[in-house]
Amino acid sequence: MDFKYGNPTPEIVFDAKNLSGKPIEKIERKIMDLNMIFKDKGASETMDQNQIVYEVDCYFPVENDTEGGLFFGITRIKPGKVGDEYFMTKGHFHSNRDRGEFYWGLEGEGQLLLMDEKRRARTEVIKKGSVHYIPGYIAHRVVNTGDTELSFGACWPSDAGHDYASIEEKGFSIRIVQKNGEQHIIKE
Numbered sequence: 711m712d713f714k715y716g717n718p719t720p721e722i723v724f725d726a727k728n729l730s731g732k733p734i735e736k737i738e739r740k741i742m743d744l745n746m747i748f749k750d751k752g753a754s755e756t757m758d759q760n761q762i763v764y765e766v767d768c769y770f771p772v773e774n775d776t777e778g779g780l781f782f783g784i785t786r787i788k789p790g791k792v793g794d795e796y797f798m799t800k801g802h803f804h805s806n807r808d809r810g811e812f813y814w815g816l817e818g819e820g821q822l823l824l825m826d827e828k829r830r831a832r833t834e835v836i837k838k839g840s841v842h843y844i845p846g847y848i849a850h851r852v853v854n855t856g857d858t859e860l861s862f863g864a865c866w867p868s869d870a871g872h873d874y875a876s877i878e879e880k881g882f883s884i885r886i887v888q889k890n891g892e893q894h895i896i897k898e
């Protein structure tokens with residue numbers, strides 16, 4: 711297997727929030743990129759479209775789609791809401807459906823939403839020290855239910871791919887909203 715950044719592994723370090731080092735790629739997701747995922751479209755359209763909802767620091771040591779390789783990332787979701795719905799990641803199935811993934815909580819608190827292809831869903835609390843195995847065939851999304859930044863690590867196969875389209879079309883079957891200051895799970 712070709713190692714994109716040569717040998718030995720370049721120096722990469724992570725802390726509770728960041729992944730740093732020369733080969734790290736940074737992704738930003740703003741309100742304008744996420745309008746389709748929130749329930750209250752009217753609320754998201756009136757917000758600052760340049761507001762950052764979450765950022766991902768990624769380490770891709772091999773080319774995308776490499777069989778047997780792994781990718782590594784740290785995601786930081788800002789605290790905030792669109793209407794009464796908490797800020798969250800886009801969420802996706804893997805394009806290669808049988809590929810799994812690990813997430814682990816680093817800072818802050820939220821919910822990991824997991825949904826199978828029959829739209830059966832459940833949640834796991836994600837917080838500092840939590841470890842989450844996401845099996846293949848399971849869509850995954852993280853919701854920041856706290857009032858501080860939520861950060862989590864991820865490790866996934868380099869040939870997993872992201873199927874965002876299925877989620878953009880049909881969404882998850884559950885959403886996490888705030889009602890009277892408390893988090894509630896609502897069914898679609």
Ligand SMILES: O=P(O)(O)OC[C@H]1O[C@](O)(CO)[C@@H](O)[C@@H]1O
Pocket residue numbers: 766768783784785799800801802811850851863864866872
């Ligand atoms: O890809 P999404 O749904 O925007 O969520 C971000 C997180 O998921 C990943 O895509 C990994 O599956 C990472 O980029 C990051 O950990």
Ligand SMILES: [Fe+2]
Pocket residue numbers: 802803804811850866
């Ligand atoms: Fe994933």
